[in-house]
Amino acid sequence: xxxxxxxxxxxxxxxxxxxxxxxxxxxxxxxxxxxxxxxxxxxxxxxxxxxxxxxxxxxxxxxxxxxxxxxxxxxxxxxxxxxxxxxxxxxxxxxxxxxxxxxxxxxxxxxxxxxxxxxxxxxxxxxxxxxxxxxxxxxxxxxxxxxxxxxxxxxxxxxxxxxxxxxxxxxxxxxxxxxxxxxxxxxxxxxxxxxxxxxxxxxxxxxxxxxxxxxxxxxxxxxxxxxxxxxxxxxxxxxxxxxxxxxxxxxxxxxxxxxxxxxxxxxxxxxxxxxxxxxxxxxxxxxxxxxxxxxxxxxxxxxxxxxxxxxxxxxxxxxxxxxxxxxxxxxx
Ligand SMILES: [Mn+2]
Numbered sequence: 001x002x003x004x005x006x007x008x009x010x011x012x013x014x015x016x017x018x019x020x021x022x023x024x025x026x027x028x029x030x031x032x033x034x035x036x037x038x039x040x041x042x043x044x045x046x047x048x049x050x051x052x053x054x055x056x057x058x059x060x061x062x063x064x065x066x067x068x069x070x071x072x073x074x075x076x077x078x079x080x081x082x083x084x085x086x087x088x089x090x091x092x093x094x095x096x097x098x099x100x101x102x103x104x105x106x107x108x109x110x111x112x113x114x115x116x117x118x119x120x121x122x123x124x125x126x127x128x129x130x131x132x133x134x135x136x137x138x139x140x141x142x143x144x145x146x147x148x149x150x151x152x153x154x155x156x157x158x159x160x161x162x163x164x165x166x167x168x169x170x171x172x173x174x175x176x177x178x179x180x181x182x183x184x185x186x187x188x189x190x191x192x193x194x195x196x197x198x199x200x201x202x203x204x205x206x207x208x209x210x211x212x213x214x215x216x217x218x219x220x221x222x223x224x225x226x227x228x229x230x231x232x233x234x235x236x237x238x239x240x241x242x243x244x245x246x247x248x249x250x251x252x253x254x255x256x257x258x259x260x261x262x263x264x265x266x267x268x269x270x271x272x273x274x275x276x277x278x279x280x281x282x283x284x285x286x287x288x289x290x291x292x293x294x295x296x297x298x299x300x301x302x303x304x305x306x307x308x309x310x311x312x313x314x315x316x317x318x319x320x321x322x323x324x325x326x327x328x329x330x331x332x
Contacts, residue, residue, distance in 0.1 A: 143168025
């Protein structure tokens with residue numbers, strides 16, 4: 001993207017004094033990394049920055065923040081955002097999404113308040129939430145778009161911000177193995193390493209620091225793996241009792257759907273998680289030509305072509321059958 005693309009965003013940020021920054025519900029590494037980097041860099045510019053999450057972040061991203069990040073609907077309510085607890089917010093930055101469906105409760109705030117909104121994203125534009133939107137679909141991660149913006153603006157990226165951006169980009173590319181891992185990813189991550197990022201240290205922190213309970217949850221899931229259609233579709237599930245027995249949390253399921261992609265024949269994989277409210281959360285991954293976003297959207301979900309998710313009604317067997325039929329249709 002050309003430098004001019006970033007000019008309106010830079011102008012918005014330069015004008016702002018009290019910035020609220022948030023991201024999609026069920027925040028992943030890209031989401032958390034962007035929020036942390038925005039907070040760090042904009043505070044360095046002398047601005048007040050209030051990070052806000054829409055659902056709890058996985059514990060393993062907490063090190064990116066100096067503070068506990070409040071969760072909307074849990075630690076703060078929509079009324080707090082308008083009612084002064086956060087001061088007069090004069091800019092909202094939303095990273096890694098541009099769709100209302102990914103912003104539960106925050107949507108209500110956006111629709112009643114009139115402050116400018118800046119979107120920094122890499123998904124297909126959906127709802128036109130922002131007065132200014134940088135939606136760079138060619139970017140592997142929102143963290144890349146953010147890094148380009150910060151670089152173009154000439155704002156100092158501290159080592160801590162560089163670390164957050166590296167986590168954003170590295171996690172969204174599956175630590176540089178997914179199809180979106182292009183030369184831009186490596187170039188920009190090389191820049192971040194030159195800024196002091198310890199890639200191996202971050203990898204260990206994120207991928208080799210499982211609690212035993214989380215590991216047990218993974219073991220429970222692996223026991224349910226079933227291959228269909230000549231091994232091209234892998235399904236697996238976790239039931240409520242798996243969480244009760246292991247003591248693991250629902251957010252501990254992040255990335256577990258990827259495990260069975262170690263099986264050579266697998267093209268599409270799905271993980272079904274039975275939630276406390278009885279609904280089934282389905283995460284879908286594709287390795288090549290099958291567009292799992294298309295499947296997720298059929299049921300009101302969404303994401304990317306290769307990684308998507310949706311919620312399905314109970315019971316588990318029924319939810320699994322629905323997805324099975326959709327996948328098999330596309331494999332034939
Ligand atoms: Mn992302």
